[in-house]
Amino acid sequence: MAGSGVVNQKIVTLRNSAGQALYCVLHAPDQASFPAPSLAILLLSPGVKMRVAPHRLYRKLTQTFLDRGIAVLRVDFHGLGDSEGELPEVQLDQLYRQVQLGRHVGDVAAAINWVEHELGIRRVLVGGLCGGALTGLLAAEFDRRVIGLYTIGIPVCLDGTGQHSADTMTRGQLGSLRKRYIAKLLKPDAWLRLLSLRSDFRLIWRSLTVASAARRQRQAVRKSEGLTPAPASAPASNLNPLFPRAFFALLRAQTPILLLFSGADRLKWEFDEKFAEPWAAGLAPYTAFTQVCLIEKANHVLSDPAWVAAATRQTAAWLDRHFVDARSA
């Protein structure tokens, strides 16, 4: 196949447990170099941007996996992309919330089943960008065939909570806002806006009092259920309750996790402040299995080629570190 940079692609139509057709595209590694791939990655639909991802990011990343003998299956979830099914939401944040609560976990299981039965590959990596990453995490929690989680900008919070944004912003976001508010003190337009009651007073107040709010939060410690370690501070009100449980389940199974984040994206702050910091003690024994990489200045979808190149380098290094043996096992 000339010109695309991605070889051996095939359309796959599989069915989920509800009988809905899910449209996927399979890329096989070079037959001569890898006659019998033993490892596959499922790149899962991010948000509503279907199996190609924004600016075809998944296609751009595919070659990195193929070069290592890893087959790639790009998956459209039900109700999205070309797949069958209807989604009832009319607002994106409500749709994202349902994704974050595991709406498409069954579709991932169906795709892993297909990979196992049709390709004879019994071990897979799962993940992708944003909602695709989170769906991969939630699916991996209960599927022992998943031996690695690959994430770009994984969200730890729930969208569509209906809460005022000031209540759910991270300290990083609020600190950044505070600087902007202070800079505005010298701007007449900003004073006019303030005096005409058009400013968001709640947000201003919270950004200026973030430190004391954090102290209050630490006073209310709540223990998590089951085997998930207790956080050192109260979980954020909009933290996805499924996230810590699934994350620690993977770590207990010694599953390597790559966490790529973009420098200009709030998701890194959210991950740090709402998960990594409160659960620092619980995460400490598992540092060998988690790799956090920050792509400086990048936006959420890595729309600059340099950011894609950085993601590609980190992906390659992670694969080489953890899965060189697995692909031939």
Add this chain to the structure above:
Amino acid sequence: MNMPAKKTMVLEEAFFMPVGEQQVFAVLHRPSQVQPSLIVVLCHALAEEKLWSHRVYVKFARQLADLGVAVLRFDMRGEGDSDLEFEDSTLVTRIDDVRAAVAAARSKAGAECRVVLLGHRFGGSVAAAAAAQLREQVQGLVIWDPLPDSADYFQQLLRSNLTTQMAIHGKVIKTRDALIEDLLNGQLIVADGYGLHRNFYQQAVELDWSSDSSVFTRPVLLLEVAKAGQTEPSDKLKQLLNTHASCACEVVTEPPLWRETRQFHQEAKQFAAKTLSWLSAQWPGAVS
């Protein structure tokens, strides 16, 4: 228009169709129990606009097939699951892809079927250019949100490059005019993650489909999205109405389903209803 009751089963077939040495991803939707007499070939919007509006196209294709009309959707090369990198694709490759899609649609759905091209935004411009070339092989043309001025459209597209500059440098170091100058000097300019190349840009801005009378040798429906307070077609489209008896134009209210908003856009009700009504009027019996 009263929507006919749902009555048919729809078959869907996803396939790669060859165009030269490359492959183009396509999906054929067709009714299972009736032989269609009409095929609509959907030509998607450009780049990220295609992805935001994708589900609207999918659902409209299924709706049409449910009403007895065959539909072929496809990804133009450089986009979606089709071959070529975006920066290697051009207007010419896009028009070639439409031509291949029309041939594939006829081959799969029936050579005697009438063919209507339907394009959204820049996809409408591509569809118009392809219709002009395909002459009597295309019996109708529908454009959702037509873009008569490609140069202005590409200026708007470059906005995202300015946003990226702000992220990297903290300020805009190259204006849109400077970016276009770089583009014309052979530099690749990235907008929304897509690399724009001089060849594509030049071909696109030189495309003046609305002045090409061969576009209007068949029935044409232009659905213009109302701007604030707009109730009548814009002057440019009024001019087309006055010049070409084959041309119909309506102003519709649709949200910007081609970009990120708070809504999850799965359908374009007015685009769909007006299009179905027009198809039924042009080819009675084709839409059951």
